[in-house]
Amino acid sequence: MRLEKIILRHIKMPMKAPFTTSFGTVDEKELLLIEAKDASGITGWGETVAFVAPWYTEETLKTTWHMLKDYLIPILLNKEIGHPDEVTSLFAPIRRNCMAKASIEGAVWDIYAQQTKQSLAQALGGHKQRIEVGVSVGIQPSTAQLIKLIKGHIEKGYKRVKVKIKPGYDIEVVQAIRAELPDLPLMVDANSAYTLDDINMLQQLDDYQLLMIEQPLAPDDIVDHATLQRKIKTPICLDESITSFEDARRAITLGSCGVINIKIGRVGGLTEAKRIHDLCKENGIPVWCGGMLEAGIGRAHNIALTSLSHFILPGDTAGSSHYWFEDIIEPEVIVKDGYIEVPQSVGIGYAPNMAVIDKLTICTEVYQ
Ligand SMILES: O=C(O)CCC(=O)C1=CC=C[C@@H](O)[C@@H]1C(=O)O
Ligand SMILES: [Mg+2]
Known part of the structure; x- marks a missing residue:
């Protein structure tokens, strides 16, 4: 596959009830949706999971955005990828930032599943x-x-x-x-x-x-x-x-x-x-x-x-x-x-x- 277009959407979802942990409360969820388009016309989707503040791990919505925009998307865009496992190696020079990496890797797995006519499972x-x-x-x-x-x-x-x-x-x-x-x-x-x-x-x-x-x-x-x-x-x-x-x-x-x-x-x-x-x-x-x-x-x-x-x-x-x-x-x-x-x-x-x-x-x- 070759990703030729990636659309990032910042969305905000109201929650039915607030979720409180030992660190604080989340009462709405903000996330980035990754819509990745492959040269053959297949679209794969991914989602960032980092919260707005770094209380669970060090990543935040804004750090995932920065990593995607300035590092991860430039690595993947227009690169020939044979299997989603290769994404892990392509991202290896970049330390941590796991949630940013996972969001776009998920979209690549989705495209791969569709290309090979299988469910993601x-x-x-x-x-x-x-x-x-x-x-x-x-x-x-x-x-x-x-x-x-x-x-x-x-x-x-x-x-x-x-x-x-x-x-x-x-x-x-x-x-x-x-x-x-x-x-x-x-x-x-x-x-x-x-x-x-x-x-x-x-x-x-x-x-x-x-x-x-x-x-x-x-x-x-x-x-x-x-x-x-x-x-x-x-x-x-x-x-x-x-x-x-x-x-x-x-x-x-x-x-x-x-x-x-x-x-x-x-x-x-x-x-x-x-x-x-x-x-x-x-x-x-x-x-x-x-x-x-x-x-x-x-x-x-x-x-x-x-x-x-x-x-x-x-x-x-x-x-x-x-x-x-x-x-x-x-x-x-x-x-x-x-x-x-x-x-x-x-x-x-x-x-x-x-x-x-x-x-x-x-x-x-x-x-x-
Ligand atoms: O997604 C869910 O329903 C699980 C939520 C949950 O327990 C957690 C989500 C995010 C951070 C934590 O507070 C907690 C966890 O640590 O597993
Ligand atoms: Mg936990």
């Missing part, structure tokens, strides 16, 4: 017909509200619930949920809100049959996580700490985690995500697909990735209606009894809804 080597999904619940003003929300999600069929924790909003919250919902498949995500000084509290969490504790310690750490994992029974799941295959290899070698959350944007694209999946499979480390409050294009990429065999735990890819009044794809992503059907049609299996996209677009830039 098949192009990646995924065979699952449907995927099991859970839901992530942000910090709520009260435990009663949190439990009410969780019950609503269970009624909708979601297979597991992840709740956010932070110092002062942890053990009591877990205790209260367990008192009412003793059998709920439950996990917690701390987004690096703790240190090894909090080991007592983290050990107490062992009493609540949690599936895992996600990223309790620093976002760039694997050493302290290894120490902690030796002192608690609940498996640690790494999120922020894993930005590449090499990070995953080192964390597994050190025993820093029992589970890895794979996010396409955090690791720089689908090719790297697949490599981490394969490594975890070889090493018996369960994986699941994390979420970044994606709009429809990002959600479609997550679904395709999750169709790979070793995504054995329910991911965070909820249905479109969980966050959005109106998603940017048709049909929207539907969750039924906790499952999403993996589209079997060619490409990502969802069409961009141009009427909605046009309504949400703040500005557009074209590169050719």
